[in-house]
Amino acid sequence: MGKVSPVSAKYIIRALMHIDGSVDRPDIIGAIFGQTEGFLGNDLELRELQRSGKIGRIEVKSDVNNGKTSSHIIIPSSLDKAETAIIAAALETIERIGPCNSSAKIEKIEDVRISKRDFVIARAKELLKALQSEVLPDSQEITDEVAQSVRMMEITSWGPEHLPSGPMVEESEEVILVEGRADVLTLLKNGIKNAVAMNGTSVPESVKELCKQKVVTVFVDGDRGGDLIVRELCSITEVDYITKAPSGKEVEELTKKEIHLCLRNKVASAQYKGESTLESRQRRVGLERKPLRSSSSRPSVRREAPLPLGKNKVVFKDMLDNLIGTRGAYILDQDSNILGRVPTSELSSTLSGLKDVYAVVFDGMVTKDLAKAAEYSNARYLVGMGSELGLYETKVGVITSKDL
DSSP states (O other), rough: OOOTTTOOEEEEEEEEEEEEEEOOHHHHHHHHHHHTTTSGGGOOHHHHHHHTTOOOOEEEEEEEEEEEEEEEEEEEEEEEEHHHHHHHHHTTOOOOEEEEEEEEEEEEEEEHHHHHHHHHHHHHHHHHHHHHHHHHOOOOHHHHHHHHHHHHHOOOOETTTTTETTTTTTTTTEEESSSSSSHHHHHTTTTOEEEEEEOSOOOHHHHHHHHHHEEEEEEESSHHHHHHHHHHHHHHSSEEEEOOSSSTTOOOGGGGGHHHHHHOEEHHHHHHHHHHHHHHHHTTOEEEEEOOOTTTSOOHHHHHSSSOHHHHHHHHHHHHHHHTTTEEEEOOOTOOOOEEEEGGGHHHHHHHOOOSEEEEEEEEOHHHHHHHHHTTTOSSSEEEEEEEEOOTTTTSEEEEETOO
């Protein structure tokens, strides 16, 4: 007797048969063949279909309970949909199994190809995911990976204490002083080669000498430990600039963008220690400190008295362009140095606690409340993106992006 293999079967007929008596599997299969014989014509004769391999082996799973039999019948088929449906419907005409009454009900006709297709899709997703995780990187990724490895191999030791450092500490005029080896590696990975680590909170003698010879920026973690290191350094030696990682972060955790942002926002040590009266006021009102700008990064306008706008125009425009989209504000002194930076939402309250501010450059609209706060602090200029004020509504000089 031929049979259809699971590979070649297209459909599976699943039927449930209830029999009023106890019968065996051969009785059920015999009834299926006997009671459908000659009923569907020669082309759909079950015995011939099974011999030709178009109908597979009939599976019967029976369960006898209280003298009655329930059987699950499974018939594989490689016929087309219509012929398979006819064979299935014929099973429901079987009314007796041996001497016992019976009834059959087709539960469903299952398309084997759909389940195979579902398996193929699920498996293809797994294979694609694995392929993407192992795919060859493009040329830029290869270049970046090699360059990063080379940079990290460049870590050296410096001084008699053999402190971890980048290869450019001796040659560079500026040095970045960090806490540990991991910080040096992070800076190297991002192309910064002039860093040296203190390796602890105690300041090595060689670092003290280094601070006398070079321009030193202290770059510490954004935690209490970082504050203690800065305090220790400032008490025993002179450093030029100080910067910290964002609150709660360590230098070794920072991205390239965060590192460069921290270094751009470095603060002069005198400003950090709050040696000026203005800095003390700024700290009391929560002003975010920023470093004084050197002539190499921004034009510096030195003057004894306020100059006409024409000579401030370049400075104001440059600063306003830097602030676009940041919702921040610069507060300037008479020399156009940036005393600090605050969010625009805190600008009015900050100005209310200051005196003798020269100019404010900010990303926002000049409002009446802001103009009043600027008048209180004796500011000469308010430089914003636009203004809600009319002529002669404030004594402060209002400048917008259109004026620049």
